Every structure is written in structure tokens, then in C-alpha cells.
Amino acid sequence: MHTTTPVNPAVLLVGHPNVGKSVLFHRLTGAYVNVSNYPGTTVEVSHAAARFDAQLTLFDTPGVLSLPSRSDDERATVRALLNEHSRTLVQVGDAKNLRRTLTLTALLAELGLPMVLALNMGDEAAARGVVVDTEQLAEDLGTPVMCTVATGGEGISELIDGMSIATIPSPLLHYDATTEAAISRLAQTIERLAPHPRLAARGLAILYLGGDSEVARWLEDTAGTNYEQLSALRDEAAQSIPDLAAQLGRERAQAADLLAASVVRRSAGSTPLLSQRIGQWVVHPRWSWPILLGVLYVVYEFVGVFGASVLVGLIEKDLFEPIINPAVSAWAKEVAPWPWLADLIAGEYGLWTMGMTYALALILPIVSTFFIAFGILEDSGYFPRLSVIVNRLFAMFGLNGRAVLPMVLGLGCVTMATLTTRILHSPRERLITTFLMALAIPCSAQLGVVLGLLGGISFTATLIWVVAMVGILILAGFLAAKLIPGRRIPLVTELPPIRLPIMGNVLKKTGGRLKWYLIEVIPLFLLGTFIMFLLDRTGALPNIIRAGEPLVAGWLGLPPAASAAFVMGFLRRDFGAAGLFALADQLSPIQAVVGMVTITLFIPCIASLMMIIKEQGWRIALGMLALIVPFAFFVGGVLNQLLHLVW
């Protein structure tokens, strides 16, 4: 897929994950982007007009650990380099880790584009006693180098000035003789057969020799039938130089080491910073679990208590029920020429009284508080540490701790989380995570309804639900790991410094996520309500209730009317749970638990199903559906029998 290409000249921000590219992008454009302290959250390339020059388009590329590209993020960045009309490259680097920054510079410098190096997070470097001689570095590289603190807005105007005087850097290294010979032979051939309009043939040759699949594809497309000459040269080089890609990488790292050593001064013997110590406590073998429980408790208080009861109470009980809904109802009766239209707007299954009330009064407060809590944890740097803590548990599912990020996000919105599985490294990890989320991770809207209903009954009821869900998650994960072929990838992760989240960033991000959520959710709520209205009007609803009776009333032991909740559950899981919630006063404790377990396991909402189809394809999505729906009813029925025996 090629990225859209605006005609304006482009500036590309490129750099390692978690060095503040997205914050810098925001400073330079004013546009909203997803900014977070978790490696790998910029899944796609975002672009916006520059604040200082409307003719200029800025691109924020996903973080690259290294080039040639290996991951989806890295491939997206190389695609942007190949396809956008780049005028300038801005490498955003980590001031406290110049060696790593320069290892990437050693490659970018070969691309033949004017370049600026922004050494970001200068404050963190200073706090650790790391001082970079930027003037010397600029002289050695032959390009402007500036120190920035993107979060505090420092060095931004210097950076903007730097972009206008950016120059093509001098190469950081000459590879060893054999490799150099291979590079220049290939570069000459690329120049002849597939010249790139902006990028230097030498840079493309180095990427191609290093096994970059995006560059290979571009060369194949451009050189056409002559591509064989290029691939023959590459194969020849690979045969004469053992472990070619690693060799190229090592030589770049060595050159970067040398240069970094000459321009970095380090004040010795500094004591660990408070943030470093907190970061270590959080993953400490003894303290990590108590801290995790503490974090969960605070999140529960904020989302479960403040969001799901206080805010929902205020908005639904004090605003919608007594004031807004009666007013809408009266207005509908007055203006609607036919009574059915008034019913459609404000009746029992009215678009406003059911659809919008659910969306705005019940769901919105819960997801808002969830996304705020999630954003704070994300920006603080807690999630990578959480992946370390839960790694052993996730190993049982054939996953590594990295999968905890989509899983936790799934507690907010499974649809969004399904998209986020892209941060996982292998298709197998993505498949297992997607399946487990579709089956056993309730989204925040559903969680709010479930906890509201079961919490109102008893603590035991809530506990049974929690134990059932966790048990099924572990069992399903264990089986998935055994049945889905492939190897588990051990966890290697960077632990970025613990940072105090900036409220502005958290709110901006929450705003973006809420917007996405509402755009996705409101049409589905209205569609769901409309289908319910039709079923009710045409008299089909009683038939469905009757048809579902053996299953719902017989096997699950629920009141027959609960069938309607399962019909709604096809549209959104939480919608179904809300439907059961409406029956709450007719349910016994056992019925409530059985109903909630079944509906939680039940198929994910339509939106998330669409997302699964998009990410995994039709066959896998339908397969999951065929597995999950019978399984949900099976577990519900078994639980019903069990609870009648013991409770």
C-alpha cells in the first residue's frame, strides 16, 4: 500500500521508538497524534502541514529500532522514505544515548537527503550527567545538530531554523574493502537500472544488501525485468560475505561508537535518579505485584467507581431520565406526523431513548475515564514494565509480555485493541491475542454494565464472574498455545524512563481516542436500536424470544425475555449486557451470573468483528465466530448446572 502523497515538499521525522518524535511533531504542526511512552504506538505514518510554513508537509514515521526494516513499523518508515517527496530528513535522537542514535544516523546519512539531527530529551540526558558537544558533532556530521526538549518546547525554534539550512551529511564510515566493493557495484547498477528520484543509490544499495524487503520491492517494481541483475549482485555479495546484514550493522555500530565517544562527556558516579529507582521498584521481584495491585485498585476506583457509578449516575439518573428524555419524548410526539415515528425517536426502542441514551449516558463516562487512566499509565512508562511482570503468565499462552498492551487496551475497547495487535512481532502472537480478546476480554462499556449488575447483587456474584472469566482466559490461552503452530518469541524490551505524564498530552490522546470511539460506536448503537425497533414492530421479537427459549430458558435457565439481550449482543456485547441489566429485577443471582458470563464470552461487537476481518481475514474471523458462539452457550449452561448444585 502506498501512502498518499501530497504535492507539497515533505519533511520526514525519523528516529528510534520512544524518543519523543510524536511530541516534536505536535510542536511543529499543532496536529493531534497518538503520543505515548510505549515503544511502538505510532502504527501508521501521520502527516500535517507545518505550523511555520503551510507549504511544507511534516510526516511522523513510526519508531525504528534499526534499519534495514524488519518490523511493520520499520517497513512503514522505509515506505515513507521511498514514496514521499522528502526535502529534508529530521532524525530525532535520544540525547542520553548518542551511540544508538548515531548507529541509525550512519545509515540515514547515506540516503543523500539534507538532514538535521535533533537530540531530544536533553533534560533527561542532563539529569544523568550526559553532555553532548553538539558543535563538534555538527562539524563531524556536516549537518546541523540541535538539542531539544520537545515536552517543554525547548530548542524548537532552533530546529525550525536548522531545517532551512539542512545539508547532506558526510558518511560516517567506509565499510571494509570487500563490502565497499559490493556496495559500489550494486549502487552503480541501481543508478543505471532503477534510479530513485530523491534517494542516493548507495543508500538503497546498503539497505538492499541488508535485506530490506521494502527496498527490494521498490527496486523490483522500478527495474522490471532487469531486477534479476540486482538480485544476482546481492546474492553474490551474500555468498562472499558471511552474515552480511549483521556485518553491515556491526560496522555501523562501531563507527557510531567511535564518533559518540569523541563528543560525549559523562560526569562520573552520579547516584540513580528517583525516576530510575521507581522504575526498578516497579519490576522488582518482591514489590512488582503489590504495586500492580495498587495500580489496579486506583484504576478501579477511578473507572469503576467514579466513572461507572458517580458519573453515570449523574448523567443518566439526574440528567437523561428526568430531564432530557421526557423533553425529547414530548417534542417527538408534538412534531411527528405518525405515532410510529414518535416511537422510533423516543419509544421503548427509540433511537434517542435507547440508542443515544446508552451511548452518551451509560458508555461515554466509562470509556472516558478508562482512556484517561490508560493514557496516564501509557505516558508514565508503566506498560513496558507490566509486560515484564506478566511475561511468565503470558508464556503459558504462547505469547510474551508484550501482548499485555493490547489486552489492557481491550478492557477499554476490543476493536481498538485488535488494531493494536500490530505491535506484536509474529502473526502467531497476533492471532492468539486477537482470539483471547474476542473471547474473554470484556470492553469497558461491558465491564461497567457487568460490574454494575453483579455488584448490586453480591460480592460473591462478582467474584464468580471474575474467576470464570480469568479461568477461561487461562484455559483458552493454554489451548491456543498448544494448538496454534509456531514458536514463542522470548521477550526483549526496552524499559523507557519512568516519566511524569503531561496532562495536556494525556487529554489530547484521550480526546482522539474518544472521537474514534464515538464515530465507531454511535452509528452501531443507532443501527442496533433500529433493528430492535423493527423486530418489535413487525412482531418478530416475540417469535425470536420463543425460538430462543429452549436455549436461553432451558439450557441457560434465564427468563425468556433475555433472548432479546442476545439479539442485541450481536450488535454490541455491552449492548447485550445492558439489555440484561434492564431485566435485572427479574433475575435471580444465579441467572445474573450465568447471563453475564455467557454474554461476556459471546461474540465481540460488530465493529470488532469487522476489525478482526480486516486484520486476520474472513476465514479466521468466521472460524473464531464459529468457535466462540457455541462455546459461550456451552459454558453458560455448564455454569448454570454447577451453580444450582453448589449455591
Add this chain to the structure above:
Amino acid sequence: MNSPDQTTAANEARVPLAFVATGSVVVLVELGNGIDSMQREQLTSYGLTPNRAISVLQQRPMTVILADEVELALEHQVARHIWVEPVSNARNGN
């Protein structure tokens, strides 16, 4: 160069990173062949190259190290194949 996974006995000083005591500083010798090539490239790009000094912060539940102001967490399965040696005899006790 020798394959370090097979010839540890030949080199008295090198030990796997997973077995280094918490709190010590070591120098990276080599990434062993037991790490698959993708992950080896990943480690190289995190800055784990020969002669790099590494402080070991933690060994449980995973190996946590500080290399050049980058904190990394590695599963033992990986840390077992990272060969390191003591930085010098200057540090007492290790």
C-alpha cells in the same frame, strides 16, 4: 571466531549474562548462536555490541540491564546466550 555456545571451556572468563550477579558491571563479549538472527539484530540495535559495558540491575523475574542509559529487560532464554566477562578486577567482590 569461535562459536561461543560450544567453546565456553576454552575461555575461562566469559559467562552467560543470565548467571551474572545483580549489581555487577560486565563487558559484552559476544551474542551467541543460540539467539535467532532477528533477535540478534534487535539486540545489536539496542546497543549490545562487543566491549559495551553492561550493569546488571536485576535477574528475577527477568534479566534487567542498563547499557548506555538504555534499560533493557531480557528473558533468561535470551540472556543465557549473551556472553560477558567481568569488567576488570577493579570492582571488589565480583
